[in-house]
Amino acid sequence: MRILRPAPKRAQCIPDFRDEREPADSRRIVRSTDGLDTPPLGRIVTFRHGGIERPVVTRGGLHLRFKMASIKTGMTEVGEGRGEELLAMQCEIDGSVLNFKCHPYRFEIAFGGAAFTYRPDIAILHRDGRIEIVEVKRTPDDIDEDEREKLGRVREFVRRCGWEFSIRYLEEIRGSDEREHNVARFFGRRANxxxxxxxxxxxxxxxxxxxxxxxxxxxxxxxxxxxxxxxxxxxxxxxxxxxxxxxxxxxxxxxxxxxxxxxxxxxxxxxxxxx
The missing domain is CATH 1.10.10 (Arc Repressor Mutant, subunit A)
Structure with missing residues (x-):
């Protein structure tokens, strides 16, 4: 029998800063080699870690840290927390995911209020071409008022760049009683x-x-x-x-x-x- 774990209540949803006058456009993603570009929305900085540069995970002292040698990305993926590790394992063996990276970017967001920086937990490139930026949380209660507002601005920043933004909670990532077992089963065969x-x-x-x-x-x-x-x-x-x-x-x-x-x-x- 297929048993699904109950999804957490989304009582603490993030605010909607969507501006319909600003269409999604991947051309907003400005890259520069001279370091002088200042796009009006902000800037995306790429972290090349996993054996190329030092891992950027320096937060979350109470979280489980993990390192995962990925065949799909060709790098050692470094992250924190059981939810992030499970999601990375799913991305590794999921045929609908072409590529992914843990902690790949720093967003320097300059619109909609005071400037701030944000580091997404995982970026996923889906087979249909969609790019999903994921924030992983244990439960909705882990998001305080200040973070909800920032995540709302992050979602609009990502949308205007032509990408998608989601918050995934631990129980949703685990899914049914079968999913965690199946992911571990296939993950163990990936190098055969x-x-x-x-x-x-x-x-x-x-x-x-x-x-x-x-x-x-x-x-x-x-x-x-x-x-x-x-x-x-x-x-x-x-x-x-x-x-x-x-x-x-x-x-x-x-x-x-x-x-x-x-x-x-x-x-x-x-x-x-x-x-």
């Missing part, structure tokens, strides 16, 4: 090697663009070893070749949905790192 013959078979099934049962694909890639077939399918899901419902119990009848092949894309500001 897939043999050339197995990948050729999987690519052929993916090219059909038709959902396929778990046991069917496992039998095709490994006709004589069911356990190995399951391990290969787990690796294919972790590598983004197929979607699965992470909130459902995995089994022989689980449905795998092929993803559309696409090239790896960097988040804005990280183009040189992935060139």
């Amino acid at each position: 090697k897939v043999q050339r013959e197995e990948r050729v078979i999987a690519e052929a099934e993916r090219a059909k663009n038709v959902p396929i049962r778990w046991d069917r694909l496992a039998g095709l890639v490994s006709p004589y070893d069911a356990l190995h077939g399951d391990a290969v399918v787990e690796r294919l899901v972790a590598g983004g070749m197929f979607f699965v419902d992470l909130d459902s119990k995995m089994g022989p009848a689980s449905v795998l949905t092929p993803t559309t092949p696409t090239t790896q894309q960097p988040l804005p500001g990280f183009e040189e790192d992935e060139a």
Whole structure:
């Protein structure tokens, strides 16, 4: 039986500073090499950490710190808090996510009041091209009055840049009782090697663009070893070749949905790192 944990009450929602006269436009994202640009909205500074520069996590002394070697980003992702770690693990194995980074930017926001800086917890590049800036919280009660106003301005700043902003809470990230288990299961397979013959078979099934049962694909890639077939399918899901419902119990009848092949894309500001 699928059991969903109750979502937290959103009694403390952030204020809406949306200005309909200001359309979303990615051209607002101004980059400069001379350090002299002063866009009217503010500025986005890219943090190149994870083995390239020193990690920027210096806050949250009471939070769990984590380091995660990411195959998808090619960097060591550094963050804080169980919710952020779980979300990073989901991004790592979710076929709908092309790329992500923990603590990638500093926003220097200069509109709508006194200037302030903000560091998002995670930035996500979705397969459909959307860029989502995520603030991770344990519960809505962790957001005080001053922070609510700042997050409202952050949301409008992000919207005008053509991106999206969301606040995700720990229980929502955990999802159902099955999701946390499934994420850990696929995450553990992400570095497994897939043999050339197995990948050729999987690519052929993916090219059909038709959902396929778990046991069917496992039998095709490994006709004589069911356990190995399951391990290969787990690796294919972790590598983004197929979607699965992470909130459902995995089994022989689980449905795998092929993803559309696409090239790896960097988040804005990280183009040189992935060139």
